[in-house]
Amino acid sequence: MRVEADTEVCVGSGMCALTASHLFDQSDEDGSVILLDPEPSAPDAQRAVREAVGRCPSGALSLVE
Amino acid sequence: MTDMVCPITNGLPTHREQPLDPPEVLGQLRSEQPIAPMTFPDGHRGWLVTRHDQVKAILADPRFSSRASAKHLAFPSDRAALDLEGDMPPGQFEHMDPPEHTKYRKLLAGQFTLRRMKQLTPRIEKIAADHVAAIRRQGPPADLVKDFAVPMSAQVICELLGIPVEDRERFEAASSSLLSLDISPEEAMGAMGNLLGLLGELVQRKAVEPTDDLLSGLVSSGELNPAELVGATLLLLVAGHETTANQLALGTYTLLREPEQMAKLRADESLIEGAVEELLRYLTIVHIGVQRTPLEEVEIDGVVLKPGEAVLLHLPTANRDPKRFPDPDRLDVTRKALGHLTFSHGIHQCLGQQLARIELRVGYSTLLREFPELRLAEPDVELPMRSNMTVYGVHRLPVAW
Numbered sequence: 106m107r108v109e110a111d112t113e114v115c116v117g118s119g120m121c122a123l124t125a126s127h128l129f130d131q132s133d134e135d136g137s138v139i140l141l142d143p144e145p146s147a148p149d150a151q152r153a154v155r156e157a158v159g160r161c162p163s164g165a166l167s168l169v170e
Numbered sequence: 171m172t173d174m175v176c177p178i179t180n181g182l183p184t185h186r187e188q189p190l191d192p193p194e195v196l197g198q199l200r201s202e203q204p205i206a207p208m209t210f211p212d213g214h215r216g217w218l219v220t221r222h223d224q225v226k227a228i229l230a231d232p233r234f235s236s237r238a239s240a241k242h243l244a245f246p247s248d249r250a251a252l253d254l255e256g257d258m259p260p261g262q263f264e265h266m267d268p269p270e271h272t273k274y275r276k277l278l279a280g281q282f283t284l285r286r287m288k289q290l291t292p293r294i295e296k297i298a299a300d301h302v303a304a305i306r307r308q309g310p311p312a313d314l315v316k317d318f319a320v321p322m323s324a325q326v327i328c329e330l331l332g333i334p335v336e337d338r339e340r341f342e343a344a345s346s347s348l349l350s351l352d353i354s355p356e357e358a359m360g361a362m363g364n365l366l367g368l369l370g371e372l373v374q375r376k377a378v379e380p381t382d383d384l385l386s387g388l389v390s391s392g393e394l395n396p397a398e399l400v401g402a403t404l405l406l407l408v409a410g411h412e413t414t415a416n417q418l419a420l421g422t423y424t425l426l427r428e429p430e431q432m433a434k435l436r437a438d439e440s441l442i443e444g445a446v447e448e449l450l451r452y453l454t455i456v457h458i459g460v461q462r463t464p465l466e467e468v469e470i471d472g473v474v475l476k477p478g479e480a481v482l483l484h485l486p487t488a489n490r491d492p493k494r495f496p497d498p499d500r501l502d503v504t505r506k507a508l509g510h511l512t513f514s515h516g517i518h519q520c521l522g523q524q525l526a527r528i529e530l531r532v533g534y535s536t537l538l539r540e541f542p543e544l545r546l547a548e549p550d551v552e553l554p555m556r557s558n559m560t561v562y563g564v565h566r567l568p569v570a571w
Contacts, residue, residue, distance in 0.1 A: 116518075119284040119524045136282065162517065
């Protein structure tokens with residue numbers, strides 16, 4: 106599983122970081138998403154990534170499986 | 171069908187059978203006609219959407235616009251009319267579409283990241299503790315709206331923006347007038363004028379003598395002109411203050427009415443984060459919902475929405491959708507409530523939501539910890555609710571301990 110982030114689309118709501126702070130962070134510049142682990146392999150991490158993608162308000166996050 | 175829901179002919183129904191539940195007719199609509207035709211009070215014919223998945227999808231759909239000029243009053247209210255028609259400065263980016271909106275959002279989002287907001291936690295804890303100390307000195311009883319929720323959230327947002335202590339009384343006077351139900355539209359306009367004047371002076375001062383705060387940072391970025399700076403700051407102030415204060419007070423009232431849930435929270439502090447989300451879901455204080463307008467013809471689940479038809483997305487009813495949240499009308503602080511739409515969804519989702527979460531967590535925890543015997547001081551009195559205000563809540567919350 107690979108997660109991709111479009112920082113142009115991102116609005117910096119922080120939902121991904123709230124859902125999984127070990128997998129997502131935000132830029133101090135414009136709040137946009139920073140991927141800490143673009144290819145998570147642990148089942149827990151994959152589940153958290155799926156939740157974060159579902160909650161992303163702007164559609165900036167997507168999954169490539 | 172024998173139980174057809176009445177058509178919505180005069181704006182959003184606002185009569186609540188229970189003070190903490192959305193009007194029953196809206197729940198009925200959600201199951202029978204989740205995208206229902208609605209005639210707004212000005213005669214405009216648009217739509218009312220009440221199902222969680224549909225509300226969420228529309229909020230994320232770029233074919234829908236947020237422009238103020240296409241919005242209509244959802245129910246007759248002098249105050250809401252002022253918000254829409256008043257002489258507002260530019261910079262109100264909640265009413266903008268991309269790319270105009272993008273400039274503001276990108277400029278501000280870096281200031282409200284989860285990490286930055288978490289760093290404010292000790293300061294917010296200190297502010298909450300100071301207000302509790304003041305309450306102890308004067309009480310019991312105390313009014314948790316006037317003595318805790320409003321001043322706490324005002325102080326947090328003033329410090330973050332950089333409104334100096336010497337100006338805060340003026341700010342709080344103007345802002346509490348705007349929060350009050352008992353003032354005329356003229357007085358509200360006057361209070362808004364005072365607030366705008368104060369912000370205009372501040373913007374000028376920060377340009378000459380920058381300090382370490384959000385407003386100085388915005389001024390020095392050079393991205394916005396003075397009028398846009400005033401407008402954007404006004405939005406942050408009002409959005410950051412009135413909402414949090416009301417959710418803090420109304421959430422506390424809710425817990426006082428639900429002693430079992432309160433007991434669970436007292437017994438296990440680790441439940442607080444989930445409880446904050448559940449109270450956000452359960453109460454959904456933006457009780458008017460939010461509006462969008464299709465820019466082109468859009469079909470959703472067989473219903474055709476035409477360009478220009480106002481679509482009212484009713485967040486409180488969507489957050490009580492049984493398909494999304496089992497047993498939705500029950501408050502359950504152990505529920506997994508994230509995924510609620512209280513902060514909206516899409517590109518306009520609340521910029522300050524991570525700050526709000528921390529303020530609410532600190533606010534509720536401080537009250538529960540400091541007042542083990544917290545109770546309603548007038549348990550038999552029906553508290554007046556903010557039914558006609560833009561943000562729902564209690565006007566006062568008298569407590570004893």
